[in-house]
Amino acid sequence: MIRKILCAGAALAALGAISAPAQADNIKTGIWYAFGFTTTGTALFGPGYAAGTSPNGVLAPSAPWTITLSKPTTMVVTDVEESGDQFTLYDNGVLLGTTSTPVPYAQNVGECISCALASSNFSHGYFTLPAGVNVITGTFDGVVGNGDGDFAIGVPEPATWALMLIGFGGLGMALRSRRRTALA
Numbered sequence: 001m002i003r004k005i006l007c008a009g010a011a012l013a014a015l016g017a018i019s020a021p022a023q024a025d026n027i028k029t030g031i032w033y034a035f036g037f038t039t040t041g042t043a044l045f046g047p048g049y050a051a052g053t054s055p056n057g058v059l060a061p062s063a064p065w066t067i068t069l070s071k072p073t074t075m076v077v078t079d080v081e082e083s084g085d086q087f088t089l090y091d092n093g094v095l096l097g098t099t100s101t102p103v104p105y106a107q108n109v110g111e112c113i114s115c116a117l118a119s120s121n122f123s124h125g126y127f128t129l130p131a132g133v134n135v136i137t138g139t140f141d142g143v144v145g146n147g148d149g150d151f152a153i154g155v156p157e158p159a160t161w162a163l164m165l166i167g168f169g170g171l172g173m174a175l176r177s178r179r180r181t182a183l184a
Helices: 002-018 113-118 158-183
Strands: 020-024 033-037 066-071 073-079 085-089 094-098 126-131 131-139 146-155
Touching: 066 113, 073 085, 073 113, 094 126
Parallel strands: none
Antiparallel strands: 020 066, 033 146, 066 131, 073 126, 073 146, 085 094, 085 131
16 A cells, blocks of 8 residues: 555656646747747847748747746757857846857758757757746847747756656556556
């Protein structure tokens, strides 16, 4: 009986750890959004990818992007396609920071987000958003004009995925044990 309770508790803890930390207004957590920009110094806007279909699936809504969070959460921003794009972000008009310094025209990875995040040639940044209403705006500060980038709020990290798998395993063990007891 204690084993069942521990397994169920582990499963609930793991599921709680990955549950969505936000109720988004026009942005949902755990989804990559493509946004657009034009020339250096201009505002970031949505949708990205030339207002067409994003290979990454979701076009960002029109900026500013409003996110209501129940707890602090990380926002990940990356340049994609051609290296050389850099972004400055603001939350409710307060500077969040600038993405890392890219190497202009050094690499083209198409719309591959994981490829861009893995390369130091591409600009990317991790910003902590506080609990409450966050209104995100930004400017394009790079050298490659008329392009797109991607951002996500609260994307689970590998450790979170591992915890989730442990939780599902514990839940499965509890259900299996329960079924065995019922059959006996």
